[in-house]
Amino acid sequence: MTTGEKTSLFLRSLLLQSAFGPERCQALGFAWALDPWLVKVWGRDAAALADARARHLACFNTNPYAVGFVLGMACRLEEEAAAAPAAERAARLARATTLKTAASTGLAGAADSFFWGALRQALAFAAVLTALGLYRAGFEAWATAPVALYAAGWNGPALWARWKGLTQGYAGGEKGVLEVCKLPAAEAALKLRLAAIGLGAASVFAALYSTALHENARWLGGLAFLLAAAAPERIGPWGVAGAMGVLRAVWEGGL
Amino acid sequence: MSALATVWGGAAAVAAAELDTASIGPFLLSRPIVLGPLLGAALGEPGRGAALGAALELCSLRALPVGGALSWNAAVAAGTAVLLCAGPSRLPPEGAFFAGLLAGRLHQAAETRLRASRAAFGRAADRDAAKGRSLLGAYLASSLLAQFTMTALLVFLVLRLAQPVWSGLAGWKTLGGALRTVFMVAPWACLGSVLVSLWRRP
Numbered sequence: 001m002t003t004g005e006k007t008s009l010f011l012r013s014l015l016l017q018s019a020f021g022p023e024r025c026q027a028l029g030f031a032w033a034l035d036p037w038l039v040k041v042w043g044r045d046a047a048a049l050a051d052a053r054a055r056h057l058a059c060f061n062t063n064p065y066a067v068g069f070v071l072g073m074a075c076r077l078e079e080e081a082a083a084a085p086a087a088e089r090a091a092r093l094a095r096a097t098t099l100k101t102a103a104s105t106g107l108a109g110a111a112d113s114f115f116w117g118a119l120r121q122a123l124a125f126a127a128v129l130t131a132l133g134l135y136r137a138g139f140e141a142w143a144t145a146p147v148a149l150y151a152a153g154w155n156g157p158a159l160w161a162r163w164k165g166l167t168q169g170y171a172g173g174e175k176g177v178l179e180v181c182k183l184p185a186a187e188a189a190l191k192l193r194l195a196a197i198g199l200g201a202a203s204v205f206a207a208l209y210s211t212a213l214h215e216n217a218r219w220l221g222g223l224a225f226l227l228a229a230a231a232p233e234r235i236g237p238w239g240v241a242g243a244m245g246v247l248r249a250v251w252e253g254g255l
Numbered sequence: 256m257s258a259l260a261t262v263w264g265g266a267a268a269v270a271a272a273e274l275d276t277a278s279i280g281p282f283l284l285s286r287p288i289v290l291g292p293l294l295g296a297a298l299g300e301p302g303r304g305a306a307l308g309a310a311l312e313l314c315s316l317r318a319l320p321v322g323g324a325l326s327w328n329a330a331v332a333a334g335t336a337v338l339l340c341a342g343p344s345r346l347p348p349e350g351a352f353f354a355g356l357l358a359g360r361l362h363q364a365a366e367t368r369l370r371a372s373r374a375a376f377g378r379a380a381d382r383d384a385a386k387g388r389s390l391l392g393a394y395l396a397s398s399l400l401a402q403f404t405m406t407a408l409l410v411f412l413v414l415r416l417a418q419p420v421w422s423g424l425a426g427w428k429t430l431g432g433a434l435r436t437v438f439m440v441a442p443w444a445c446l447g448s449v450l451v452s453l454w455r456r457p
Contacts (some may be wrong), residue, residue, distance in 0.1 A: 018278040019398040021373035032391035053384035143305035144292045154283045200450045221443035228444035237444035245437035249429045
């Protein structure tokens with residue numbers, strides 16, 4: 001795979017979810033990203049190319065930051081199947097489909113818990129904390145400065161995972177799945193989640209002592225924070241906030 | 256620039272940013288904590304944008320976009336709220352916050368239907384593959400255009416209707432006080448709930 005082909009796959013993979021639907025999920029975006037590669041490896045056999053295109057139109061879903069690996073692996077497996085003797089081809093393609101499904105499902109779980117379940121929260125709390133700190137320090141750009149922190153903190157690992165995954169998936173092919181399974185993704189997600197909890201708690205204290213918020217807002221907010229943390233799941237944070245709103249209305253003379 | 260042009264321009268900007276929610280990337284530049292301050296700065300009110308953005312960011316952190324799950328759209332909510340608060344309407348922050356939440360909910364309902372309608376592209380792609388051609392690029396472009404148009408129209412409608420609706424509610428003082436309280440405490444309550452869920456998750 002040339003650098004140009006890899007770059008094209010990477011850029012096309014950014015539109016993975018642009019035609020997302022409940023029936024085929026990301027399949028159309030995946031098939032579009034892979035299409036130039038399919039034309040390259042199956043282009044001399046029109047029937048085989050049609051079959052390859054149809055194979056990748058089946059329902060497909062993974063975490064968007066894990067798609068690089070699945071794409072790279074699919075490229076390698078399609079290439080190997082095209083180069084294999086005709087008698088072996090059907091078995092190889094059936095195996096490629098199974099591996100694609102297994103890799104997309106397995107990687108989705110790990111990437112979901114890292115990106116959506118920990119990094120997003122950690123960065124949001126870090127951005128709030130930074131904004132409050134800069135406001136207190138009298139820094140004029142307190143409102144916009146955390147934007148760069150958030151954007152870089154997210155896109156650094158997210159784009160790296162896509163690019164590196166593409167490289168590893170193509171280099172490793174079938175064996176690459178085993179290598180990826182050995183990555184300590186669960187441990188990394190756990191550490192990041194603990195960091196997110198620390199940053200969230202620090203944000204609460206910073207907000208409680210911040211001059212950016214009115215005193216009433218701080219103490220009512222602190223109370224809402226405690227009540228929501230203790231409330232059962234069925235009440236939820238909106239139930240707590242709504243109840244406090246109703247109490248305020250009753251206090252002021254009823255609705 | 257006239258107020259109407261600002262509203263259309265704002266709606267188009269929010270619709271463009273919304274594509275980053277899932278369709279393109281996602282680079283998470285459409286998250287309220289990013290979009291709020293940037294849109295606020297563009298309107299000359301970065302502080303208001305940051306405050307509304309942070310509030311809606313905390314309120315939307317519980318929703319995890321996994322397995323195609325669709326919750327209220329935080330980008331649409333933040334964009335609409337900041338445009339209403341820092342734009343020509345000059346809605347108070349609590350009014351802008353609730354109008355933004357409403358826009359986010361309406362977008363969720365509209366997007367659910369839009370996603371379902373994309374099944375037709377899948378069937379067309381199957382037929383194309385059998386005929387030996389691929390029009391996937393055209394289907395993806397159509398999906399993006401439909402998503403952009405739907406979001407821009409929805410945000411435009413909410414921006415146009417929010418001011419008269421809020422003016423009508425302004426006479427109801429106890430309701431105003433209750434909404435201000437909910438606006439004040441909801442981000443804190445959501446933060447408490449998110450921290451507990453982060454702690455309890457296996």
